[in-house]
Amino acid sequence: MIVNRLPLLLAEKRLKVADAVRETGISKTTLHKIYNDQSTRIDFDTIDKLCEYLDVKVGDIFEYVPNEKDEN
Numbered sequence: 001m002i003v004n005r006l007p008l009l010l011a012e013k014r015l016k017v018a019d020a021v022r023e024t025g026i027s028k029t030t031l032h033k034i035y036n037d038q039s040t041r042i043d044f045d046t047i048d049k050l051c052e053y054l055d056v057k058v059g060d061i062f063e064y065v066p067n068e069k070d071e072n
Helices: 008-010 017-024 028-035 044-056
Strands: 002-004 062-064
Touching: 008 017, 008 028, 008 044, 017 028, 017 044, 028 044
Parallel strands: none
Antiparallel strands: 002 062
16 A cells, blocks of 8 residues: 655645645645545656655655555
8 A cells, every 4th residue: 555645744844735736836636635645646747846845755755555464
């Protein structure tokens, strides 16, 4: 599963989605979908803009955590 750390990163930097919208040019709808884990696809350009704006790497925003296997 992919864990979205965008809300945590924004909180750590005391930023709001509106700040990111203004500074990156990413649409409000797109950022809100990412922020609320409602996105199924994200453009590389969007990820690039977020990484540049937050001064982080992709792995700081999105983390892969293996799914737990059901042992039944």
